[in-house]
Amino acid sequence: MLTVPVETQIAFAGILFFLGLIGLLVRRNLVFMLMSIEIMFNSAGLVFIIAARHWNQPDGQVMFIFILAVTAVEVAIGLALILQVYHHFKTLDVDAINKLKDEN
Amino acid sequence: MTTLIPFIPALPLLSFLILALFGGKLSRKAAGWIGAGSVGVSAILTVITGIHLIDSLPAIKSYSVIIWQWMHAGNLNATISFSLDSLSLVFCFVITFVGFLIHIYSIEFMAKDEGFTRFFAYMNLFVGSMLILVLADNILLLYLGWEGVGLCSYLLIGFWYKEPANGTAARKAFIITRIGDTAMIIGIFILFISFGTFNIQDIMHLASAKWASGSAIAVITAFLLLGGALGKSAQLPLQTWLPDAMAGPSPVSALIHAATMVTAGVYLIARTNILFSLAPVVQAVIAVIGALTLLIAGFSALAQHDLKRILAYSTISQIGYMFLALGVGAYSAAIFHFMIHAFFKALLFLAAGVVILVLNEEHDIFKMGGLRKKMPVVFWTFLIGSASLSALPLITAGFYSKDAILWFSYSANSGGIILWLAGIVGAFLTALYSFRMIFITFYGEAKTEPSFPAGKLMTVPLIILAVLSVIGGFIELPASMGTVHLFSNLVNNTLPIVDLKNVENMEGLFQLISALIAMSGIYLAYRFYYRKPAYMETFNYSRINHFFESGFGFDKVYYTFIVKPIIWMAEIDKKDFFDQLNISISRLALLGNRIVSLTENGKLRWYILSFAIGIAVILTLMMNK
Numbered sequence: 042m043l044t045v046p047v048e049t050q051i052a053f054a055g056i057l058f059f060l061g062l063i064g065l066l067v068r069r070n071l072v073f074m075l076m077s078i079e080i081m082f083n084s085a086g087l088v089f090i091i092a093a094r095h096w097n098q099p100d101g102q103v104m105f106i107f108i109l110a111v112t113a114v115e116v117a118i119g120l121a122l123i124l125q126v127y128h129h130f131k132t133l134d135v136d137a138i139n140k141l142k143d144e145n
Numbered sequence: 146m147t148t149l150i151p152f153i154p155a156l157p158l159l160s161f162l163i164l165a166l167f168g169g170k171l172s173r174k175a176a177g178w179i180g181a182g183s184v185g186v187s188a189i190l191t192v193i194t195g196i197h198l199i200d201s202l203p204a205i206k207s208y209s210v211i212i213w214q215w216m217h218a219g220n221l222n223a224t225i226s227f228s229l230d231s232l233s234l235v236f237c238f239v240i241t242f243v244g245f246l247i248h249i250y251s252i253e254f255m256a257k258d259e260g261f262t263r264f265f266a267y268m269n270l271f272v273g274s275m276l277i278l279v280l281a282d283n284i285l286l287l288y289l290g291w292e293g294v295g296l297c298s299y300l301l302i303g304f305w306y307k308e309p310a311n312g313t314a315a316r317k318a319f320i321i322t323r324i325g326d327t328a329m330i331i332g333i334f335i336l337f338i339s340f341g342t343f344n345i346q347d348i349m350h351l352a353s354a355k356w357a358s359g360s361a362i363a364v365i366t367a368f369l370l371l372g373g374a375l376g377k378s379a380q381l382p383l384q385t386w387l388p389d390a391m392a393g394p395s396p397v398s399a400l401i402h403a404a405t406m407v408t409a410g411v412y413l414i415a416r417t418n419i420l421f422s423l424a425p426v427v428q429a430v431i432a433v434i435g436a437l438t439l440l441i442a443g444f445s446a447l448a449q450h451d452l453k454r455i456l457a458y459s460t461i462s463q464i465g466y467m468f469l470a471l472g473v474g475a476y477s478a479a480i481f482h483f484m485i486h487a488f489f490k491a492l493l494f495l496a497a498g499v500v501i502l503v504l505n506e507e508h509d510i511f512k513m514g515g516l517r518k519k520m521p522v523v524f525w526t527f528l529i530g531s532a533s534l535s536a537l538p539l540i541t542a543g544f545y546s547k548d549a550i551l552w553f554s555y556s557a558n559s560g561g562i563i564l565w566l567a568g569i570v571g572a573f574l575t576a577l578y579s580f581r582m583i584f585i586t587f588y589g590e591a592k593t594e595p596s597f598p599a600g601k602l603m604t605v606p607l608i609i610l611a612v613l614s615v616i617g618g619f620i621e622l623p624a625s626m627g628t629v630h631l632f633s634n635l636v637n638n639t640l641p642i643v644d645l646k647n648v649e650n651m652e653g654l655f656q657l658i659s660a661l662i663a664m665s666g667i668y669l670a671y672r673f674y675y676r677k678p679a680y681m682e683t684f685n686y687s688r689i690n691h692f693f694e695s696g697f698g699f700d701k702v703y704y705t706f707i708v709k710p711i712i713w714m715a716e717i718d719k720k721d722f723f724d725q726l727n728i729s730i731s732r733l734a735l736l737g738n739r740i741v742s743l744t745e746n747g748k749l750r751w752y753i754l755s756f757a758i759g760i761a762v763i764l765t766l767m768m769n770k
Binding site: 062065066069074135136138139140 | 746747748749750753754757
């Protein structure tokens with residue numbers, strides 16, 4: 042079986058994370074921002090898996106299950122919020138939704 | 146018997162608590178009767194304990210009861226403890242009894258007012274504080290009551306607080322009396338430092354033992370205490386607050402600014418009379434201040450247009466008589482005049498309150514007139530009150546009380562013909578302005594129609610007070626007409642007997658003179674204000690009349706020489722270094738706020754970026770460890 046060195050694995054997870062972060066920063070559509078967050082979550086989960094395999098410990102995999110559960114919950118709430126936001130503002134552009142800022 | 150004494154002040158205070166905490170839940174009727182009833186029960190308790198005290202006199206001079214330790218630190222030892230002697234008894238009786246009548250009257254007087262329960266709460270607090278003042282056996286507790294009544298005076302003058310002028314009057318009263326109170330508390334400190342105790346009896350014993358008569362410290366302390374008395378009793382030069390205090394409801398004027406609180410100064414001087422006898426200079430000053438005050442206030446009362454302001458100046462003038470009596474050492478005469486004055490002045494204020502109420506808040510006597518037929522009960526009681534005030538001979542109580550003061554102002558050792566002359570001129574003025582009120586308000590043609598008749602709750606207290614204003618005098622008759630000394634025998638258990646000069650007994654002659662003076666004052670009032678000769682018109686617009694009306698211009702002088710410079714200094718001091726320091730701190734905080742609030746721009750992606758940068762920075766720092 043082809044073994045990839047652990048550094049490469051971590052670097053892959055890092056690239057994934059930064060892709061997610063950049064997506065979060067450059068996209069203005071809320072749905073895409075939520076998807077970017079999912080990517081960042083998954084990169085974090087990936088690091089746990091890599092670490093579990095590296096040290097032959099099952100804890101990392103358990104953590105990934107946790108992350109999956111949290112992500113599922115977060116997506117459910119996030120989508121519900123996005124629906125409400127769309128209902129209220131008739132747009133999903135995050136820059137247009139800035140009603141909570143200070144007046145001056 | 147001593148167990149009942151604490152309940153005398155405690156009941157009104159309890160009622161105050163009930164009204165203050167649960168006033169909103171009580172019906173008006175319940176609130177009114179709780180307020181009046183507590184004072185009524187206090188009056189009954191006063192009478193019961195009073196009868197026991199009088200029975201045990203002169204063997205037992207006072208009942209004392211310690212309730213609890215107030216504070217104890219080092220040699221500072223203050224207790225909550227009361228002492229009832231004959232002097233306190235007279236004051237307690239007047240406070241609770243006249244207070245009760247005024248509370249009953251207020252139930253109807255204030256019936257339509259939105260602050261009904263608040264009014265009764267304040268009134269109860271006042272009665273409780275005043276009773277603490279007169280029952281306190283240590284000077285610190287006395288001061289507590291002293292400040293308590295000052296607070297209630299402030300609250301009740303500004304009772305109708307929606308009118309800014311009432312608030313101003315309340316603050317004026319508070320600040321001016323505060324000047325006197327500050328002097329008084331310094332005097333209390335000196336007494337404590339000198340003798341190490343607050344107990345009034347102990348202080349007086351130690352003072353007469355340790356301080357020489359006329360020594361500097363005795364004079365200074367007496368002057369400081371006198372300062373407190375002058376402020377509270379509205380005497381020269383701190384008298385200007387009382388006429389403005391008439392902004393409060395009429396029952397307040399009757400209870401606080403005529404019958405009880407303003408005589409607290411008289412009580413203080415009578416209570417600490419040993420200290421004042423150690424300072425003959427101060428006693429002479431008291432007599433002179435009393436004489437000057439009664440003259441100035443008498444002239445001012447002559448020119449007022451507002452019914453209540455006439456009565457206010459009259460009160461200042463009558464307290465001037467009391468100070469005159471205190472100054473010449475005629476303590477029992479002063480206390481007697483206090484009691485009679487409480488009866489007839491409370492009566493006059495209450496009657497004036499009815500007049501003002503039924504004429505829809507009309508205060509100007511020149512817009513009244515012809516009320517004699519329309520409100521006979523008020524007219525007759527007001528007439529009796531005025532007759533008592535102007536010391537109508539033989540039948541009124543005011544004659545006997547004022548006559549005693551006039552006689553002693555001449556015959557007492559420190560008295561003299563000048564003090565007597567001031568008193569007799571004052572008596573003339575009193576008769577003149579009293580009947581000026583009567584003739585202008587109740588005679589002549591009607592100018593304003595009464596809108597409704599006064600009810601029983603208001604007229605019955607008037608009638609009771611009118612009866613007292615007449616028969617009250619018969620408990621103390623001078624030697625020339627029957628020699629009854631019930632009152633002076635009672636209070637002389639506590640107070641020293643007046644020290645008379647060796648003069649031949651001309652009391653009868655003096656009485657004749659003062660009687661004639663009072664009668665001529667009334668006659669002149671009839672000539673001037675009933676017949677209304679043409680020259681009265683010109684007098685009413687003359688400059689001297691205006692000068693009298695302004696109360697001898699004291700307000701103006703104080704404003705120009707004290708208030709204005711202080712305001713001016715505050716103005717130029719507004720931007721000094723320390724203010725700049727304070728302002729710069731607030732400016733700095735504001736600047737920081739502006740900078741930080743820039744980051745809060747509502748752009749979600751901006752927040753995420755700052756998150757990311759922040760995390761990156763923190764991680765970098767952690768890895769460098």
